Amino acid sequence: MLQDSGVSSVQFAPIDLDKVEKRVLTTTPRLSDRIFRGVVTSGGLSSLIILGLIFVFLLYEGYSTLHSQGLHFLTGQNWQAVVDDQNRFDAVHSHFGLSAMLIGTLVISVIAIIFGVPISVLTAIFLVFYAPNAIRKSMVTIIDLMAAFPSILFGLWGLFILDPSGEYWAKLIHKYLHWIPFFNMPKDSLYFQKSPFIAGLVLAIMIIPIVTSISREILSQTPLDRVQAAYALGATRWAMIKNVAMPYARSGIVGSAMLGLGRAMGETVAVFTVLNIVYQINWHVLLSAGGNVASMIILKFGEASPQEVKALMAAGLVLFLVTLLVNALADAIVSRTGKSGR
Amino acid sequence: MTSQLQATDLSSVKPSKPWKPSKRDRIEILLTLFASVLISLLIVGIKGWKSGGGVGHVYFSGLTQMKGKLAYLAVFFITYLILDFTVSTIRRGTAAGKDAIFRALVTIATTIALFPIISILISAWMRGHKGLHLSLFSKDMHSSAFTDPITHGGLIHAILGTGVLVILSVLISVPLGVLTALYLTEIQGRFTRPIKFLVQAMSGVPSIVAGLFILAAIVYPLSKSFNGFEGSLALAILMIPTVARTSEEVLKLIPGDLREAGVALGGTQWRTVAMVVVPATRSGLITAIILGVARIAGETAPVVLLTGGADTINTNPFHGTIGSLPFYIWNGFLAGTPESVTRAWAAILVLLVLVLVLFSLARYLGSRKVGGK
Numbered sequence: 001m002l003q004d005s006g007v008s009s010v011q012f013a014p015i016d017l018d019k020v021e022k023r024v025l026t027t028t029p030r031l032s033d034r035i036f037r038g039v040v041t042s043g044g045l046s047s048l049i050i051l052g053l054i055f056v057f058l059l060y061e062g063y064s065t066l067h068s069q070g071l072h073f074l075t076g077q078n079w080q081a082v083v084d085d086q087n088r089f090d091a092v093h094s095h096f097g098l099s100a101m102l103i104g105t106l107v108i109s110v111i112a113i114i115f116g117v118p119i120s121v122l123t124a125i126f127l128v129f130y131a132p133n134a135i136r137k138s139m140v141t142i143i144d145l146m147a148a149f150p151s152i153l154f155g156l157w158g159l160f161i162l163d164p165s166g167e168y169w170a171k172l173i174h175k176y177l178h179w180i181p182f183f184n185m186p187k188d189s190l191y192f193q194k195s196p197f198i199a200g201l202v203l204a205i206m207i208i209p210i211v212t213s214i215s216r217e218i219l220s221q222t223p224l225d226r227v228q229a230a231y232a233l234g235a236t237r238w239a240m241i242k243n244v245a246m247p248y249a250r251s252g253i254v255g256s257a258m259l260g261l262g263r264a265m266g267e268t269v270a271v272f273t274v275l276n277i278v279y280q281i282n283w284h285v286l287l288s289a290g291g292n293v294a295s296m297i298i299l300k301f302g303e304a305s306p307q308e309v310k311a312l313m314a315a316g317l318v319l320f321l322v323t324l325l326v327n328a329l330a331d332a333i334v335s336r337t338g339k340s341g342r
Numbered sequence: 343m344t345s346q347l348q349a350t351d352l353s354s355v356k357p358s359k360p361w362k363p364s365k366r367d368r369i370e371i372l373l374t375l376f377a378s379v380l381i382s383l384l385i386v387g388i389k390g391w392k393s394g395g396g397v398g399h400v401y402f403s404g405l406t407q408m409k410g411k412l413a414y415l416a417v418f419f420i421t422y423l424i425l426d427f428t429v430s431t432i433r434r435g436t437a438a439g440k441d442a443i444f445r446a447l448v449t450i451a452t453t454i455a456l457f458p459i460i461s462i463l464i465s466a467w468m469r470g471h472k473g474l475h476l477s478l479f480s481k482d483m484h485s486s487a488f489t490d491p492i493t494h495g496g497l498i499h500a501i502l503g504t505g506v507l508v509i510l511s512v513l514i515s516v517p518l519g520v521l522t523a524l525y526l527t528e529i530q531g532r533f534t535r536p537i538k539f540l541v542q543a544m545s546g547v548p549s550i551v552a553g554l555f556i557l558a559a560i561v562y563p564l565s566k567s568f569n570g571f572e573g574s575l576a577l578a579i580l581m582i583p584t585v586a587r588t589s590e591e592v593l594k595l596i597p598g599d600l601r602e603a604g605v606a607l608g609g610t611q612w613r614t615v616a617m618v619v620v621p622a623t624r625s626g627l628i629t630a631i632i633l634g635v636a637r638i639a640g641e642t643a644p645v646v647l648l649t650g651g652a653d654t655i656n657t658n659p660f661h662g663t664i665g666s667l668p669f670y671i672w673n674g675f676l677a678g679t680p681e682s683v684t685r686a687w688a689a690i691l692v693l694l695v696l697v698l699v700l701f702s703l704a705r706y707l708g709s710r711k712v713g714g715k
Binding site for chain 2: 120148157269298319
């Protein structure tokens with residue numbers, strides 16, 4: 001070992017400093033990092049690509065209907081696919097107008113918001129400011145679990161359990177509040193079951209989890225110093241919530257309600273199960289007739305001719321754009337949270 | 343002047359807890375509750391319930407025409423609100439009265455929010471357990487109709503079909519969802535804000551639109567037939583946002599120290615993410631996947647549009663129609679006879695148990711410390 005080390009005999013050659021390559025210090029990513037970043041970025045853009053493709057393909061399939069119906073597609077009240085005697089599609093006499101279903105969508109989602117949002121927001125307030133730790137934890141779990149229930153379960157529950165008692169409430173509402181136009185019924189038709197009112201209630205229950213969890217998250221972000229300052233000034237809990245928590249969380253809560261609205265508008269199976277789908281404009285929320293765009297699509301799809309399927313695709317496009325718009329608004333509002341308030 | 347401080351024996355002093363309700367407060371609360379129950383009984387009446395659910399002997403007919411369990415609840419809540427408000431106002435002033443009203447309101451709202459969940463769970467069991475039998479898990483429906491007596495046929499094709507659909511959607515959506523989450527947390531490039539918004543928007547895409555999209559993009563122009571793969575694609579679209587958002591939440595919890603340590607040891611970003619960050623979030627990512635599965639397992643609309651719903655076992659998602667639990671429930675509901683509806687409830691019960699198991703699994707994994715092995 002030692003004999004060949006020759007330490008003492010090593011001759012250091014003089015170093016020519018000009019010829020030494022300098023170590024390069026750089027922040028340029030290496031090849032592996034560039035590939036990694038490329039892959040992750042393209043994966044991240046998948047949502048953009050998918051949403052874009054949805055728009056393109058629905059527009060491609062639905063374009064002929066949109067073109068032939070024009071604005072009538074949104075304002076018309078008839079949905080008739082006419083075939084002539086040789087079973088060919090008659091484009092002249094066919095009418096595809098979506099207004100009845102658009103109004104139906106609006107009616108039941110507004111009912112859902114009216115019932116669902118106050119309950120959800122109050123529940124969120126209870127969970128954040130009132131509930132003891134143990135109750136809070138288990139309640140949060142239960143409400144999150146409810147978000148994972150299949151929608152057809154809500155539908156069947158609404159039809160078989162809620163609808164019979166809902167009919168009783170609807171009759172009560174009709175008896176005492178029939179002077180309000182919405183709660184009136186057309187003469188001779190006293191069918192209270194399977195009404196938009198019931199469908200709205202089912203949707204209200206379905207949006208409780210999402211509205212509650214978002215409101216809860218936003219309320220729990222209320223700055224602690226403001227909360228404690230309010231208590232130190234002698235505020236009761238209610239005064240603190242009214243003057244500190246609500247102003248802070250207002251826009252977030254509005255946003256969560258909008259998200260719930262988006263969910264309610266796109267719900268298909270639960271509405272199909274609960275509601276008696278009739279293609280007419282119906283403002284009487286207690287009457288057993290109504291519908292929304294999504295449930296209409298699944299109802300008509302089974303026996304639709306190729307041309308009618310194109311019209312259904314166009315209806316899907318309208319639904320897609322409407323829910324996208326509502327979600328965009330909701331997102332914009334939620335992200336403003338915290339900028340309001342004192 | 344110097345004041346003399348007396349030495350107090352600290353161990354003998356009991357800490358006072360002014361925020362705890364005193365004995366008097368407790369008696370008050372109990373009395374208010376008791377009085378509300380009494381008044382609601384007075385107003386609505388006292389009846390004995392028969393075991394079958396009908397109204398039995400009427401002990402006291404009540405002061406008004408109102409009847410039913412709902413009336414009890416409504417009257418009880420209103421009376422409690424009023425009594426609580428009055429008592430608090432008299433004892434501690436208007437501010438306390440308002441506080442009491444609001445406290446009662448949020449409690450009532452929470453009870454109302456819990457009510458449907460409990461009702462749904464109970465009714466799913468009450469109606470579903472009649473349709474449960476062992477051959478449900480060994481037979482399919484190829485030789486029996488939905489309107490046959492309950493003991494004919496079974497669910498096995500639907501359970502396997504749902505399994506196939508779910509596995510395939512997981513394979514499609516998890517890479518995309520996790521990559522999206524990694525982009526949002528690790529790269530944070532200039533698309534971060536738009537992608538956050540798009541993921542949010544995508545979670546709002548109605549399930550029927552996802553189904554129509556696959557119809558327009560794949561079924562009509564290309565395959566012209568229904569199969570399981572198409573259903574999985576639609577389900578994957580619905581699953582990506584759930585996976586992406588949950589994994590983003592988990593990745594955010596990983597302390598920056600870990601990443602810095604990885605880079606300081608000479609790792610590239612790729613190696614830091616692959617060897618440090620992702621292994622640390624493993625259980626969180628599994629939670630994300632499970633929550634995504636729970637989200638899509640019961641999704642009905644795209645399955646009805648795209649998979650065709652076979653009656654026999656088909657585990658090949660690329661060829662032929664495939665059955666699934668939501669489709670089975672849908673058919674049972676549409677057939678409309680008592681037998682078929684019982685079948686639907688039984689299948690819902692199976693689906694619900696599946697979702698419950700997945701959900702508790704996700705909770706269990708999610709409750710463990712992030713970064714633990």
